[in-house]
Amino acid sequence: MTADIRAVLRDALADVLHKDIGELNDDTRLFAELGLDSTGVIELIMELEDAIDVRIDPETVTADVFETVASLVGYLEAHVVHQSAG
Structure with missing residues (x-):
């Protein structure tokens, strides 16, 4: 499941940040390295909710x-x- 979530996360980040993300490592810092900001967090949450139905x-x-x-x-x-499970 981790690989699936990682792929969805990469696509969602690309949409939110309007740039190609490429490969993500476990230690990639979302704010410092990718430029995510507080508004982007809200958009990312919405993208992830839709993509993985959570x-x-x-x-x-x-x-x-x-x-x-x-x-x-x-x-x-x-x-x-x-x-x-619930």
Whole structure:
């Protein structure tokens, strides 16, 4: 599932940031390296919700979730597994 989520994340980031993202590494920093900003976070959440059919409550998301690719993928995997089980 990680590879699928990573591919969806790459596509969503490309749409939100309006640029080619290329390969993402676990330690790629979303703000510092890719240029994601607070408005982009909101757009990214909406893109991801549509793409992987998950609902993300903004109240449960901390800045740490958007630190790196690995932290965001981990958060998404936990929510996708949790929602599909519930």
